[in-house]
Amino acid sequence: MAVNTTDELLAPIYTFLRCQTPELWLAEAAKPERLALLLREHAQLEIMAGQAAMTLIRQTLGRCPDSEASQGKGGEFIGAAVTAEFNDIDSMDLLNKMSKLAREELRHFEQVMAIMKKREITYKVVSGSRYAKQLHSKTRKNFRDKLVDTLIIGAFIEARSCERFAKLAPFLDAELSKFYLSLLKSEARHYQDYINLAGQYCSAENLQLRIDHFAELERQLICSDDTEFRFHSGVYQSEEEGE
Template sequence: MPADIDLTDILEFLPCATPDAWVQAALAHPEELLIDHANCEKKAAGTALNLMFRYVDKVDLLSKMSRLAREELRHFEQVLAIMKKRGVAYRHLSSARYADGLRKGARSSDPGKLVDILICGALIEARSCERFARIAPHLDAELAKFYTSLLKSESRHFKDYLTLAQRYSAEPIDNRVAFFREREQDLIESPDEVFRFHSGPPVAA
């Protein structure tokens, strides 16, 4: 982990560490890492915008999600610029099962649905930061600097999601957080046949 960034809150929130096998897979798939990272930034912005359109009466949510969407789109642009510089074509990749696997556990009606989606968002943002930190020390200087800079700007996102989840819940969210942390750990630790930014470790040969 980068020494100058405090990830204590993130590491305490996540149920497990990224397996070492995923780190090795990331280093073996540099193009897929960048392409799927770009996809993740774009999808994160899309999630924020969707929440803004759906919950127009929640001013705090509108403010937080507007800022988050702007930042995620800026990061998307930055990844695209790195890809262009390195001659990596932006092509279609199938989605990881991670985000959908988390959200399948969300309740079907509000306010529970909103609370659960926000908790999922917190886990996704926290996991992204943890993975930035895990791979940064193994990358070339340009990518290491870029991923470390993302940590500095994105490490607060999971707290924004959690704060909103508690604000819009009529009861403590601890049980729902525990429920989704268990799902998240299973998705992170169980093997995946294809490498993605949020995939599990590769299937053993």
């Protein structure tokens, strides 16, 4: 039986996230003058999501014994310790899931750009919010630990995006509302994929510890005051700052 209703898709996400989006963020995001900024940033976030997945693919392939990245200048193998660590894991799952995810994110990018074009909104680079930067600043350094943390952060970004698309949808026009609701299914799956993958590279106990760690940090970033309004920002109360 397919899990398709919005409530069914969102239930595990509400459990995973420590807080729901504050009403003050939603009130700001629902202002018509915020729409161009939101769409421009959305297009950008889709590219970045695809890029993050492709970076994970490259880094994982870079750990394969016959990759150039794991060989010294004379062709000697220098990645033995790391590769031995990875031999017991079927990294094909990560490679396949990230490849599919990157393709889906780029498809979302195309869809946002098409909507922008129709509305004569030009693409402009939007400066990044503190959200992803601060989450990524807390990853551990060792390759395997960093991989686990990066996958968990990916899960939080996907889960929060999903939650915000659902919250925003009722405030948008029919076309955008339909589009945002159509994204819930893939973003909810992306969140699940990231968490499942993280669980392949650490024990269940460590996974939960790291989820708890990032859940609290994520909650603080979402529920505290922020200095600018962005799709993933905390609470920003505007005086003027238009698009």
